Amino acid sequence: MQTGAGNSAEPREVAAAAIVDAGRLLLAQRVSPPHLAGLWELPGGKIEAGETPADGLARELREELGVETVVGARIGSDVPLAGAMVLRAYVVELKSGTPEALEHAAVRWVDAEQLAGADLVPNDEVWLPELTALLESF
Numbered sequence: 450m451q452t453g454a455g456n457s458a459e460p461r462e463v464a465a466a467a468i469v470d471a472g473r474l475l476l477a478q479r480v481s482p483p484h485l486a487g488l489w490e491l492p493g494g495k496i497e498a499g500e501t502p503a504d505g506l507a508r509e510l511r512e513e514l515g516v517e518t519v520v521g522a523r524i525g526s527d528v529p530l531a532g533a534m535v536l537r538a539y540v541v542e543l544k545s546g547t548p549e550a551l552e553h554a555a556v557r558w559v560d561a562e563q564l565a566g567a568d569l570v571p572n573d574e575v576w577l578p579e580l581t582a583l584l585e586s587f
């Protein structure tokens with residue numbers, strides 16, 4: 450019987466946060482791996498076994514940015530990743546704290562125009578239409 454890593458029928462999830470405040474979206478600049486270093490992403494990470502995506506994403510944001518958050522609705526489509534993983538984005542509200550680059554090279558807030566010109570990691574580029582619409586709704 451299989452134990453430990455969970456149900457092999459379900460892909461492991463990497464959750465990413467679309468944090469919007471005052472009409473701007475938070476981007477974080479990756480430090481690794483080498484082919485993604487310097488590119489900008491929605492912050493987040495792997496959901497651990499036994500965690501809900503909401504709890505896991507809030508934990509990642511606490512570790513990476515030093516903030517408390519409320520994880521909301523899914524946004525955009527699933528992005529398949531190597532290793533039977535799937536990347537999903539969520540709209541996230543900042544509850545307390547100011548985001549700091551604790552595990553990234555830098556963080557920055559962008560408006561819709563700056564988002565269009567940002568060097569995003571390729572996976573996150575698929576969410577550009579939904580992220581732009583989200584920014585324009587504020």
Ligand code: DCP
Nearest residue numbers: 463465490491492493494495530536570572573
């Ligand atoms: N990823 C992505 N876009 C994001 C977030 C992550 O394409 N907005 C990808 C990059 C990696 C995978 O998802 O291929 C896992 O992301 P992280 O390395 O950021 O996840 P963790 O922080 O959980 O990794 P680690 O196990 O190194 O702590």
